[in-house]
Amino acid sequence: MKAALTRAAGLVAVLAAVGLLPWLSGEDPARRLLRARSAEQDPTPEALDAIRADLGLDSGPSGLLGDWAAGLVHGDLGVSWVSGTEVLPSVLAGLQVSLVLMATALVTAFLVATALVVPVLVRGRGTSGGVAAMLAAVPEFLLATLLLIVAGVWLGALPTSGWADASYLVLPALALGVPAGGLLGRLVADALPAVLDERWVELWRGAGVGRARVAAGALRRVLPPLVPQFGMVAVGLTGGAVAVETVFAIPGLGRTAIGAAKSQDLPLLQGTVLALLLLGLTVGALSAWLRRALLGPALRGAGLTLPAPHAVRVPVxxxxxxxxxxxxxxxxxxxxxxxxIDTAARLADPSSAHPLGTDALGRDxxxxxxxxxxxxxxxxxxxxxxxxxxxxxxxxxxxxxxxxxxxxxxxxxxxxxxxxxxxxxxxxxxxxxxxxxxxxxxxxxxxxxxxxxxxxxxxxxxxxxxxxxxxxxxxxxxxxxxxxxxxxxxxxxxxxxxxxxxxxxxxxxxxxxxxxxxxxxxxxxxxxxxxxxxxxxxxxxxxxxxxxxxxxxxxxxxxARPPVRGNRKGAGPGGPVRVPRADAHPEAPVAV
CATH class of the missing domain: 1.10.3720.10 (MetI-like)
Structure with a gap:
């Protein structure tokens, strides 16, 4: 109950922060809007008063938040400060593009994860843990840049910007889907060996159950505890999509949000961030529902957990x-x-004076x-x-x-x-x-x-x-x-x-x-x-x-283990307590 109340209070706080964006900086929103529309115009009191009256900014932060919340109830996200058009159509158009991109990326992630998990199901032991970990750790913005340079610029094989036909989806979907697939494959591949060592697998094999059915049972055993982390992967796609859409100039929700932030178009920014937040919360709710569906009525209250995964050993x-x-x-x-700065040495090749060359301004x-x-x-x-x-x-x-x-x-x-x-x-x-x-x-x-x-x-x-x-x-x-x-x-x-x-x-x-x-x-x-x-x-x-x-x-x-004295198993009134691995959530949100 406390966690639910805390979750609700946190969500309200985030929504309030979005609604109060024009006032959070401590700067007069009218001044910021005037600078966004015309940087050369002097911020005279008359000009600022006209902007406040036009946009309702003269009611203060509480009035602004109330008006914004009332507009949300009626499906009104306001009017863009820069273009003067309705925000909702722009948000819906960007959301449609982002959903197509994310759906294609999820398909790519599924294919990558399958390629990483199949060897574990066949051999019973993982051999791709290091590969999966490396794929999961590559930031989307870095992979997108490398794909753009190699496949788009050097090879000229695929489009590098825009949004037209299916060919424009390939590089962005790879940039988003490969890291996500590496993470999904790592989570499942790390857990499968321990599950395949469980007693029920030995009994099934002894009873003559086929390999395909054993593999399906192992996956059914592995997936429910991992579904919440799968939800986190899907949420992470909303953040990764911002970078990928920016690199490939895709008119999606993330790129729209970045453009609104840079142009100080706060109504449009409020709408796009709200859509991204709701998208993330929806994915989290769907992952919780999927976990309950996979567990079934008999196990929903069982708190099903996985055995400790086999660690990927990396030589020191x-x-x-x-x-x-x-x-x-x-x-x-x-x-x-x-x-x-040495303008005479702009974009110089590597040399003894500049081991890695120079940039466009001649800097080392x-x-x-x-x-x-x-x-x-x-x-x-x-x-x-x-x-x-x-x-x-x-x-x-x-x-x-x-x-x-x-x-x-x-x-x-x-x-x-x-x-x-x-x-x-x-x-x-x-x-x-x-x-x-x-x-x-x-x-x-x-x-x-x-x-x-x-x-x-x-x-x-x-x-x-x-x-x-x-x-x-x-x-x-x-x-x-x-x-x-x-x-x-x-x-x-x-x-x-x-x-x-x-x-x-x-x-x-x-x-x-x-x-x-x-x-x-x-x-x-x-x-x-x-x-x-x-x-x-x-x-x-x-x-x-x-x-x-x-x-x-x-x-x-x-x-890292705590130096617990006395009862080494930690047996107290509640029985033995097992501490989960510290890297049980290795990709928890620090990566984009």
């Missing part, structure tokens, strides 16, 4: 090698000047990579610290955290980034805030599981029996046992946070020029990929190495 040398390559490039770049690419990484890693560290503190605090309040996590999981970082940019303006601080607001759920889930185990231990029962104060138990035993493992988990998620920040920078919602932030670099270098391929692809390679490092580190998140 792999993350060390990736970290060493990145550190060497960053360290070398930090010794150089990232802002020095290696220097910009090094300084951009330092800024990105520093921001990611701050975001990780905030997520750790928030996750740790909410781990002690599971009923509150559950409802808030549902709202956070329905909002990809890109959507939150659009809202923050509309309210505060684009910038590094806004991007960090957007990622921090949605990156805490897996840490809170990890903390809650550890709190449950520590509180059920025999050692703490003995402490209570001898009269130890609750504050003493909390500060000396529970908190130290929980904080350290969750901190290690937070550190291992830093590469994913950095990728999320880079995606916002790529979309123009994060760091602004002339900052050398990696996502911003990738966005600015794609225009001259044919003339200077090394300089143009250097940010893409660096981001790919960062994604590979995130994959290599994800295999270590399950090793």
């Amino acid at each position: 040398a792999v993350p060390l090698a990736l970290a060493a390559v990145l550190a060497a490039a960053i360290g070398w770049g930090l010794l150089r000047d990232p802002y020095a 690419v290696l220097a910009r990579l090094g300084h951009g990484a330092a800024a990105t890693v520093g921001t990611a560290t701050v975001v990780g610290l905030l997520g750790w503190l928030l996750g740790l605090a909410l781990g002690f309040l599971p009923s509150l955290a559950g409802g808030l996590a549902d709202i956070a999981n329905a909002l990809p970082p890109v959507i939150v980034g659009i809202l923050v940019a509309a309210a505060l303006g684009p910038g590094t601080g806004g991007a960090a805030l957007a990622v921090a607001l949605v990156s805490w759920p897996p840490l809170a889930a990890h903390a809650a599981a550890l709190v449950l185990e520590v509180r059920a231990s025999g050692f703490l029962l003995a402490q209570r029996a001898i009269g130890a104060p609750p504050l003493w138990i909390l500060s000396r035993h529970v908190l130290p046992a929980v904080a350290a493992p969750v901190a290690r988990h937070a550190v291992l998620r830093l590469p994913g946070i950095a990728l999320a920040l880079a995606s916002l920078g790529f979309l123009g919602l994060g760091a602004q020029p002339p900052s050398p932030e990696w996502g911003l670099l990738l966005d600015g270098t794609a225009d001259y990929v044919e003339r200077a391929p090394v300089a143009a692809l250097a940010p893409a390679v660096a981001l790919a190495l960062l994604a590979a490092l995130a994959v290599a580190l994800s295999g270590y998140t399950g090793r």
Whole structure:
């Protein structure tokens, strides 16, 4: 009940934030609108008063929110501040395009996941876990850029922009569907080996049941507990679609939202963000319904869970090698000047003076990579610290955290980034805030599981029996046992946070020029990929190495265990307690 109330309160808060977008920045909305319509016109009191009267802004924030909510009830999303047309038709047109793109991407994801799962069903053991993890970790904006450059520009095989016939769907669907399919395939392939080792499988095989029927039974056993995570994958497509639609100039809902945020067309932005939010919540509700349908009436209240999956073993040398390559490039770049302009050396090839060449202004690419990484890693560290503190605090309040996590999981970082940019303006601080607001759920889930185990231990029962104060138990035993493992988990998620920040920078919602932030670099270098391929692809390679490092580190998140004293099995009044793996939700929302 508490979780449901928290979920409802969180949804109301998000809707109120959307409705109050014109006032959240603290700047006069009339002034912002005047600047959006005509940057040269002076903001005279007469002009501002005319705009307020025309749009009803003179009623203040409460009146504006009330008018917006009343319009929603009647299906009226208002009038665009820039074009003067009704918002609802634009939102519906963009939604139609986005739904077609997402449906095609889901089909692609299903095909990729099937290719990853079939070998596990045939052999009984997974051999594609590393491939699936790598596909899942590639950000949509990075894959979209690489597909555009290779398949569209270099090979000229497929259209690179627009929305006409089916051929325009191929590259965007691959960019969206391949990472989603990698994640779906990884979730199922990781769980299947443990399920195939269960007793019922042995009995079925001993009774002569065919391999196809055993495989179907194993899938039926695996799917219900994973359906909520499948829903998160589908929600993630709404965030990934923003980047993919921007890269390929597709007139969908995400690209419309980005354009509205940049032009300060707040009514249109409110409509598009509301549609994206409702789309995410609808997907979450459908996933809950599908889980109940798969379980059937007999098992709906059984709390069906999966056995612990077999971990994908990554040799420790792999993350060390990736970290060493990145550190060497960053360290070398930090010794150089990232802002020095040499117009005579524009788009120069790699040389001893410029090991990775120069950009369109003659700036050294290696220097910009090094300084951009330092800024990105520093921001990611701050975001990780905030997520750790928030996750740790909410781990002690599971009923509150559950409802808030549902709202956070329905909002990809890109959507939150659009809202923050509309309210505060684009910038590094806004991007960090957007990622921090949605990156805490897996840490809170990890903390809650550890709190449950520590509180059920025999050692703490003995402490209570001898009269130890609750504050003493909390500060000396529970908190130290929980904080350290969750901190290690937070550190291992830093590469994913950095990728999320880079995606916002790529979309123009994060760091602004002339900052050398990696996502911003990738966005600015794609225009001259044919003339200077090394300089143009250097940010893409660096981001790919960062994604590979995130994959290599994800295999270590399950090793953090609390130092529980006394009863090692954690047997308390409620019986043994099993702590779920810390990477049970490896792709929880830090990636776009």
